[in-house]
Amino acid sequence: MSDTHQVDNGDGTFSIALHYPVPDILNDVGMNYRAALVASEIGLLPDGRRTMLVSINPAEESLLDTGELYEHRLSQSSLLTQLQLGALYVSEQPVVFQLLQDALQDFEEPDMATYTEQFDLRQNSTLLNRITAALADAANSILNEETPVLERVDWAKTAIILPKPQAAEFIWALLVQNSSADVDAILAAPDTAFLAAVNTAIDQRFGSAA
Secondary structure, three states, X not given: OOOEEEEEOOOOOEEEEEEEEOOOOEOOOOOEHHHHHHHHOOOOXXXXXXXXXXXXXXXXXXXXXXXXEEEEEEEEOOOOOHHHHHHHHHHHHHHHHHHHHHHHOOOOOOOOOOHHHHHHHOOXXXXXXXXXXXXXXXXXXXXXXXXXXHHHHHHHHXXXXXXXXXXXXXXXXXXXXXXXXXXXXXXXXXXXXXHHHHHHHHHHHHOOOO
């Protein structure tokens, strides 16, 4: 594992990822800073990961996922030496710690959506449309699996042509799997969360891919 990472973007620029430890202490409203970081989704990328690094030690990525580390990202126009990276790490540390304190010192766990709110969301047109798209995406992947599973393939053949009729059923997969989130968080969930919810529901219903 390393505190500093440098990636050549191939266009004359370099991306820097600096990993800082997050204090294992409570903020002003009694929530652990690490838990607050995860719940706040600060630093979360559109693909659902907390690191820009394609290749990273699994243990280090796990620490990022649990909020024990925070990735601070910078861009440079030239390649830095290890000595320069170390100096940059030290100089950015107070900036990062202040950023985390300002963002998280009063952060509270959002209230989870009530059953009534979840029931109302089942008719949300935006959620239904995104579930429909996720269903078609999942069906296409199943039809291209190397080792087909009959029940999965039979479902996918219909779903890829007529995904919308099933959206009302599969929307519950998203709502149940994100039951700890509030309404705003569910509505703002990335496409990866929709696809993950659909794939999990498919595996539960028809079995996982062989």
